[in-house]
Amino acid sequence: MSGARVSALLAGAVFLVASAAPGAELTEVQRRGELIWAADQEGGGPHVFPDPNDPRRLTGFEVEFAELIAGELGVKARFQQGQWDRLPLLLGRAADCVINGIELTPARRRDYRCSRPYFAYALQLIGRRDARPDSLAALGGTGPGGRWRVGVLTGSAAELVMRSRDDLQVEVIGYDGTIDSMEQVASGVLDAAVLDDCIFSFYADRFAGLRAVDRPFSGGLYTVLTAPDTPGLSAAIDEAIGRAIADGRLKALYDRWDLAGRQQMLMLRDAAEIPPARQRTTWELIRETLPLLLTAAGVTVLLSCAAFPVAMLIGLAVAIGRLYGPPALRTVLAGYVEVLRGTPLMLQLYAIFFLLPKVGLALPALAAAIAGLALNYSAYESEIYRAGLKAVPTGQFEAALSLGLSKWQALRHVLVPQAVRIVMPPVTSDFIALFKDTSVCSVITVIELTKRYSVLALSTGRIVELAILTALLYLTMSWPLAVLSRWFERRLERPAGTPH
Amino acid sequence: MITVTSLCKSRSGASVLSDVSLAGAEGTVTALVGASGSGKTTLLRCLNGLETFDAGTLSIAGHRLASGPHAPGVLERLRCDVGMVFQQFNLFPHLSVLANVMLAPQVVQGLPPDEARARALTLLERVGLATHAGNRPETLSGGQQQRVAIARALAMQPRVMLFDEPTSALDPAMTADVLDVIVDLARAGQTMVVVTHDHGFAKRAASWVVELAAGRVARQGPADEML
Numbered sequence: 001m002s003g004a005r006v007s008a009l010l011a012g013a014v015f016l017v018a019s020a021a022p023g024a025e026l027t028e029v030q031r032r033g034e035l036i037w038a039a040d041q042e043g044g045g046p047h048v049f050p051d052p053n054d055p056r057r058l059t060g061f062e063v064e065f066a067e068l069i070a071g072e073l074g075v076k077a078r079f080q081q082g083q084w085d086r087l088p089l090l091l092g093r094a095a096d097c098v099i100n101g102i103e104l105t106p107a108r109r110r111d112y113r114c115s116r117p118y119f120a121y122a123l124q125l126i127g128r129r130d131a132r133p134d135s136l137a138a139l140g141g142t143g144p145g146g147r148w149r150v151g152v153l154t155g156s157a158a159e160l161v162m163r164s165r166d167d168l169q170v171e172v173i174g175y176d177g178t179i180d181s182m183e184q185v186a187s188g189v190l191d192a193a194v195l196d197d198c199i200f201s202f203y204a205d206r207f208a209g210l211r212a213v214d215r216p217f218s219g220g221l222y223t224v225l226t227a228p229d230t231p232g233l234s235a236a237i238d239e240a241i242g243r244a245i246a247d248g249r250l251k252a253l254y255d256r257w258d259l260a261g262r263q264q265m266l267m268l269r270d271a272a273e274i275p276p277a278r279q280r281t282t283w284e285l286i287r288e289t290l291p292l293l294l295t296a297a298g299v300t301v302l303l304s305c306a307a308f309p310v311a312m313l314i315g316l317a318v319a320i321g322r323l324y325g326p327p328a329l330r331t332v333l334a335g336y337v338e339v340l341r342g343t344p345l346m347l348q349l350y351a352i353f354f355l356l357p358k359v360g361l362a363l364p365a366l367a368a369a370i371a372g373l374a375l376n377y378s379a380y381e382s383e384i385y386r387a388g389l390k391a392v393p394t395g396q397f398e399a400a401l402s403l404g405l406s407k408w409q410a411l412r413h414v415l416v417p418q419a420v421r422i423v424m425p426p427v428t429s430d431f432i433a434l435f436k437d438t439s440v441c442s443v444i445t446v447i448e449l450t451k452r453y454s455v456l457a458l459s460t461g462r463i464v465e466l467a468i469l470t471a472l473l474y475l476t477m478s479w480p481l482a483v484l485s486r487w488f489e490r491r492l493e494r495p496a497g498t499p500h
Numbered sequence: 501m502i503t504v505t506s507l508c509k510s511r512s513g514a515s516v517l518s519d520v521s522l523a524g525a526e527g528t529v530t531a532l533v534g535a536s537g538s539g540k541t542t543l544l545r546c547l548n549g550l551e552t553f554d555a556g557t558l559s560i561a562g563h564r565l566a567s568g569p570h571a572p573g574v575l576e577r578l579r580c581d582v583g584m585v586f587q588q589f590n591l592f593p594h595l596s597v598l599a600n601v602m603l604a605p606q607v608v609q610g611l612p613p614d615e616a617r618a619r620a621l622t623l624l625e626r627v628g629l630a631t632h633a634g635n636r637p638e639t640l641s642g643g644q645q646q647r648v649a650i651a652r653a654l655a656m657q658p659r660v661m662l663f664d665e666p667t668s669a670l671d672p673a674m675t676a677d678v679l680d681v682i683v684d685l686a687r688a689g690q691t692m693v694v695v696t697h698d699h700g701f702a703k704r705a706a707s708w709v710v711e712l713a714a715g716r717v718a719r720q721g722p723a724d725e726m727l
Binding site: 400403405 | 550575576579583584586590591592594603604607608652653656
């Protein structure tokens, strides 16, 4: 076991022990001398982001805010990286609190401890300068291609608000990165985006072709999230925020970041108490989440069943090209395989979804996901097929040629059918691997089963029940696939009656 | 029907065939004999274009091959007229016995499935294996597999048949049936070239014998004089 893993286990054990007694978690933070706060630096400015002058260092108003709070508790602040929509899952495991633009909502008040607000945000509709929509009201009418395509940050208040607006003709698309939706609006893939106004203000210079459409239309408050069983720590953070507001340090911090400190203080002063949401029963949880999970499971099946046959066909063509094609083609195909095998699937998906629109080829997210999976797996399949073709005895090829078959006819009728039988076990194994890899597609806004689970687990706090439900869905899907694969293997082992 | 003139071939700098010349008339059976490594199989593979040669010319069933690489189209036309049976049978394991025999007529000659099936069944009947048409090749004995391989090559109705030691991979008990099939073909007037170690078989089936030694023709003549 690596040292890092041992450290992680020890840290987890310390967190578990610390949460055993009320108030013990605050004592543990003070004994440790560090307040571990979680955030996603990929989320960007002005919250938390790598310093442009020294990317090894983090900066942002929440970095200063975390240091301020930690200082009030008499300890140092230590940053813990996490993916934004999964940050609360780190509580009690790897972090004491989450400070990263977490909006105060009834569901969060029910499932976690929420501090008193430390920032007031508003939601802003963003569009292109030269295109519709020119107002929020315009989203109530028909968009250029039917419904308006509007990007939001997955799991954010913007997503909640936009999905709840039945009066708007919008297709809401969730992104993992804060500025992803702005990129997609700029490149014309989306019609508009909705995000916190402070984010747009911060990045406005980078997106000169974008504009704020209308005034901010909805708003809320950011809170510091702690685990449900940490009353002592939560109370200490509340007191720290209160002192920072009272003595003007929080206002000064916001002024330094050009975040309208005076206005912030007025809104924080007037912030109303938000009541927690009602706890659902398990049956209610299943009834409410199962349709969403089933839809996402359908996407998982669609991605797998659409991408893998394409991967197999491309892989076979590449393998044949590398073994029997002209030398120049062999070199090109070897490069194709090495590039796709040597770079992460996630990067390839990013390139297809975010970079291709810049050269005028904008694929819908689902098509981009299928293309990315198919291309990535085609490299692996080609190597499997290449090994399979080489495993067929030379005499088989010669016998086919001696009967007058051309090279391609010999491949089609003699070599490839035998190679396919040889490679069925590893190909089946790859299909199951691809089935699981579909979860990576969430980075380009495709919501498949794992992503849906993650979002629901976060929003409901019912991690265990939903994990069981999701696992059952995966089993329900993978078992027939395994049976189908075995049937296909048995079928291929039988001799064909006549040539195909 | 078969003319080989001054054929030379070397591999990795070593001479494999040197100044080989021979001729075989239509309807005759030529036996290639000689010690292991004398170049018999290489010469046979040159006749079917499976190997190239460095010098000389070769003409078989009206197709002429020159030294160096052969164009694919030339070879495909040649192989439609020149069938070959291998030492290790090389039946296609993913196809049934019947499908092995039907494959080339359907794919190469474009024969409709019914006609290809009828032709294949007739040939399997001829080699005594019609009842095994639906079996997988691996369920047959070595001798039976070799007879299927002969039927498969005959399915293209070749003008010349080449046999590369057709019984050397078989137990003595299995060779008789295979040799009987080849002798029957010889009596039916099929032009053939047979690589063999079996002098008894060569004497029984061949009309002309060519003996190779170290890649050269040591001697050649009528079978009853040579053996």
